[in-house]
Amino acid sequence: MSITTYILMDFWRNLRNIGSTFFIVVLPAVLYLFFGVYNEWSDFPAGEGNVSAWIMIGMAVYGAITATTSLAGSAAVEIQQGWGRQLALTGLPHGAFVLAKTTIALAMALLPVVVLNAVAFFTTAQMPAGVWLAAGALTLVASLPFALYGLAVGMLFRSDAAIGAASGVLVILAFLGNAFMPLQGVLLDIGRFTPMYGSTALARFPLSDGEIIGTAGPVGSDPLWAVVANVVAWTAVFGIACLALQRRRTRRQ
Amino acid sequence: MTEAIISAEALVKEFPGGGGDRVRAVDGVSLDFERGEIAAVLGPNGAGKTTLLDMVLGLTAPDAGRLTVFGGQPQAAVRAGRIGALLQTGGLLPDLTVKETVQIIAALHHQHAGIEAVMEAADLTEIASRKVGKCSGGQQQRVKFALALLPQPEVLILDEPTAGMDPAARHRFWDRMALQAEAGTTILFATHYLEEAEQFARRTVLMHGGRVIADGPTDHVRQHAGAAHITAIWQPTAGQLQQLPHVESHQVQGRRVNFRTTDSDALARHLLTATDAHSLTIRPASLEEAFMQLTTPQEAHR
Numbered sequence: 319m320s321i322t323t324y325i326l327m328d329f330w331r332n333l334r335n336i337g338s339t340f341f342i343v344v345l346p347a348v349l350y351l352f353f354g355v356y357n358e359w360s361d362f363p364a365g366e367g368n369v370s371a372w373i374m375i376g377m378a379v380y381g382a383i384t385a386t387t388s389l390a391g392s393a394a395v396e397i398q399q400g401w402g403r404q405l406a407l408t409g410l411p412h413g414a415f416v417l418a419k420t421t422i423a424l425a426m427a428l429l430p431v432v433v434l435n436a437v438a439f440f441t442t443a444q445m446p447a448g449v450w451l452a453a454g455a456l457t458l459v460a461s462l463p464f465a466l467y468g469l470a471v472g473m474l475f476r477s478d479a480a481i482g483a484a485s486g487v488l489v490i491l492a493f494l495g496n497a498f499m500p501l502q503g504v505l506l507d508i509g510r511f512t513p514m515y516g517s518t519a520l521a522r523f524p525l526s527d528g529e530i531i532g533t534a535g536p537v538g539s540d541p542l543w544a545v546v547a548n549v550v551a552w553t554a555v556f557g558i559a560c561l562a563l564q565r566r567r568t569r570r571q
Numbered sequence: 572m573t574e575a576i577i578s579a580e581a582l583v584k585e586f587p588g589g590g591g592d593r594v595r596a597v598d599g600v601s602l603d604f605e606r607g608e609i610a611a612v613l614g615p616n617g618a619g620k621t622t623l624l625d626m627v628l629g630l631t632a633p634d635a636g637r638l639t640v641f642g643g644q645p646q647a648a649v650r651a652g653r654i655g656a657l658l659q660t661g662g663l664l665p666d667l668t669v670k671e672t673v674q675i676i677a678a679l680h681h682q683h684a685g686i687e688a689v690m691e692a693a694d695l696t697e698i699a700s701r702k703v704g705k706c707s708g709g710q711q712q713r714v715k716f717a718l719a720l721l722p723q724p725e726v727l728i729l730d731e732p733t734a735g736m737d738p739a740a741r742h743r744f745w746d747r748m749a750l751q752a753e754a755g756t757t758i759l760f761a762t763h764y765l766e767e768a769e770q771f772a773r774r775t776v777l778m779h780g781g782r783v784i785a786d787g788p789t790d791h792v793r794q795h796a797g798a799a800h801i802t803a804i805w806q807p808t809a810g811q812l813q814q815l816p817h818v819e820s821h822q823v824q825g826r827r828v829n830f831r832t833t834d835s836d837a838l839a840r841h842l843l844t845a846t847d848a849h850s851l852t853i854r855p856a857s858l859e860e861a862f863m864q865l866t867t868p869q870e871a872h873r
Contacts (some may be wrong), residue, residue, distance in 0.1 A: 323678035331667055404718065407658075408629055408679035409650045499734025 319409050321418055328509035341485055342474075343384035344412045346381035349498065350374055355441045359413055359533040365441050365526030367445035372522060372531045372532070375440040375453050376497035379518045381430025382461035384485050387468035389423035391481035394472025395469045420465075427461045445525060463549060464488075466556035467513070473563040500532045513555075516548025531555075575603040575756060576726065579629055582636035584622050587866065591724070597623040598781035604759060608724075609752050611789070613734070613774035613862065619781040620761035621659065624730050627759070628656050640726075652680055652722030657715045657729045665704025669695050669714055672703055676718050683721045692747065693717035708735025718810050720751075721779045727751060746773055746855035765862065777862065799835035803828055805848035810827075817840055831856075 333339055354360060354373035364372040396402065397415075405415060431454050447455070472486040492498055495514025496506065509515050519528070519540055526547070530538045579602045581610050588594035596694040597619045604610060612620045625631040626638055629645030640648040648654050656801035661674060674691055677683045690696050693716045698706065705716060719727055732748075745767070752758055763770060763820060768775050768789060776794045777785040785792045812821065828848075833840045834851050842848040 319681050324675055327667075327671060327675045327678070331664070331671070335666065339682065393611045396664065400658065401664055403630055403658055404662050405679065407649055407654075407656050407718075408627065408676060408722075409652065409681045410679045565649075 320474070321410070321414055322462070324410075325421050328418065329425055332389065332392075332422060332426060332457050333530050335341040337482070338381075338485065339383070342381050342426060343433055346377040346430050348438060350377040350434060351441075351537060353393075353499065354443070360442045361444075362533075362535065363398045364531040365522075365529055366449055367525050368443065369531060370441070370451075370532070371438060371445045372526060373444035373455075374434050374443050375457065375522050375525065376492075376518050377453075377519075378434040378457045379460055379514070379521050380497045381434065381513045382427040382457050383464045383517065385426035385430065386423050386461045386465040387488060388472075388481055388485050389419065389426055391468030391472035391484060392463035393423075394469050394476055395476055395481060398411045398473070398476050398514065402463065423465060424458065427458055431457050449524045453521055456524065457521040460520045460549065463517065463553040463556060464559055466553065470556055470563060472557040473560065473567065475554055485523065492518075494499045496530070500530075500537070502532050506530070508539065510544075510548070513548075513552040516545055516552060519545040520549055574606055574612060576606050576641055577602075577604040577759070578637075578639045579603070579623075579627075579638040579643040580865055582623070582626060582633045584619075584626060584631060584633050595781045597626070599636075600783055601636075601780070602776060602783065602786065604757065605808070606757055607755060609614070609758045609772050610760075610774040610776060611758050612759065612778060613765065613768050614761075614778035615763060616777040617780075620713060620778055622781075623778070624656075624728055624761055627649055628654065628728060628851035631754070640755045646852075648845075650681075652682065653724060654726045654728060655719035655722050655724030656727070657712070657719040657732050658736065663703045663711060665702065667703055667736045669703060669710075670699040672790055673717050673721070674699065675748055677721055680722045682723075684723045689717040689720045691752075692720055694743070694747070698826060709737065709740045712744070716747070724756065726757040726759065729758065731761055731763070733762070733764065748759075759842075773795060793855060799832055799853060801830045801835055802852045803830075803831055803842055804850045805842070805846065805847065807848075 350373060352372045360368065360370040362369045378419055402415075435450065435454055435499040439450075468481065468484060474480070483530070491512055491514040494501075494505070494509040495516075495518050496509055497518040499535055501509050523542065523545065528540045528542060529536050530540065579600055582597050582600045584596065585593040585595050598659065600619070600623060609854060612623065614620050622631065626633050627640060627645060627672055629640075630650050637838040638645060641653055644872065645654075667675065670686070673686050674696075677686055682702075683689075685694075690699060693713045695713055695717055698710060701710075703711060712732060716732065719729070733744050737745060741764075748758065749769070758812040760767075760772070764815040772789050774787065775785070776783055777792060804826050806826065807828065812818075814829070815838065817832045817838050819833060822832070823830045830838060835855075839853060
């Protein structure tokens with residue numbers, strides 16, 4: 319038995335799904351090239367680096383979150399559409415499926431982080447080496463709660479189309495979460511309470527220490543506790559939704 | 572006595588129904604299956620066939636009763652690859668190719684029969700690189716048949732295996748299954764195609780409303796349902812008709828009378844010896860009629 323073969327084949331299956339790979343890797347990379355490289359603000363200072371680096375982290379967070387959302391969501395749909403029964407007829411031990419899917423989701427989430435950081439490194443982004451690594455690692459960590467979001471949608475709607483829609487919603491959440499264009503004023507005040515804001519701010523914390531960067535300089539700052547509180551609160555919301563849906567499903571059986 | 576490899580005693584499985592009450596999908600089923608048997612589980616939709624097979628495969632746990640497979644837990648037999656199964660429609664990943672599907676499942680078995688071998692056995696070699704989502708229903712069933720063969724199982728469980736196949740494909744499917752049976756594989760299949768049970772199964776278990784309503788050699792089940800038809804040339808009086816033994820119903824067509832009987836021998840003897848009826852033809856009822864006969868009264872007092 320080789321779970322590694324299963325993981326590699328399933329990873330390849332997800333990777334060649336052009337629709338989702340486009341949103342996970344290509345879209346954030348292109349957006350970064352448009353808004354983060356060679357613009358007038360690209361080389362403005364932002365914390366310990368420049369605005370280009372600040373924008374790159376936001377785009378990488380978007381890509382990684384899209385990966386965890388769609389992978390977790392499609393895993394839930396697969397299980398409910400009968401693939402889970404097929405797997406239950408093999409020697410695959412209990413829990414190994416979750417382990418395999420987690421590995422695949424992390425690998426998919428790592429993809430935009432690596433691509434965006436490489437593009438940023440060879441273009442205009444500036445950060446100290448330690449900040450590069452810390453921000454990259456936190457980008458991955460910050461994408462994990464959204465696996466619960468994808469899982470909840472998958473359990474609720476049981477269709478691949480719903481997972482596609484849930485990934486589409488992430489574009490709006492990324493905008494409100496300050497991951498794309500730098501926000502200010504009312505939009506920033508509202509955005510602070512949306513799910514992606516915490517993840518984005520957390521990944522950027524090593525760079526700017528909570529300072530919020532606009533295209534013309536700092537526009538405010540977040541204490542670490544507020545950033546963590548956003549992440550914890552939304553993780554709890556998604557987690558509770560999953561538990562409630564799971565309970566509803568078990569009652570039906 | 573031969574060894575029972577699947578042994579079920581008073582199995583019960585309930586599901587929540589509409590309006591808060593619980594529906595018994597399987598309601599006190601006791602069955603033993605021996606090595607080398609080829610048995611059909613026959614019944615209409617909702618008879619409990621799939622639920623019963625799911626329990627045998629360890630996919631669902633019974634609420635009550637005792638179930639052993641190869642003397643142990645069903646899951647243990649499945650993990651060891653001693654049982655292979657072809658489940659009902661659905662359950663494949665549409666964006667894998669046929670060959671990738673076989674490969675990815677093969678990777679999860681402790682040992683397997685070989686990817687090329689099972690693809691050959693299920694007649695998939697020509698469509699190996701086709702995406703599963705682009706395969707017809709019958710082709711997808713063949714993919715699942717290949718998956719069922721992978722662990723080289725001693726028992727094959729097939730849940731509506733020919734659903735979505737045209738008659739020719741269905742014929743070829745049972746030919747391939749006959750090869751498996753000849754090789755000594757025990758086969759247990761659910762179907763609602765009565766002729767599949769009649770042609771392929773030596774034993775038939777008839778299920779209705781979660782219960783076993785008949786179980787035995789397929790021929791006996793058919794007879795147990797009683798039914799046979801006798802046609803005779805005869806012009807009886809109403810009084811003569813009333814004295815006939817074992818008649819369920821009759822129909823007069825010109826000089827002929829058609830009887831439906833629960834004991835064709837006794838009725839034929841009576842007709843030939845005690846009346847002037849002649850030119851008798853006796854025809855056993857089909858399994859379909861047996862089925863109607865056995866299920867209708869149950870329907871009446873439900």
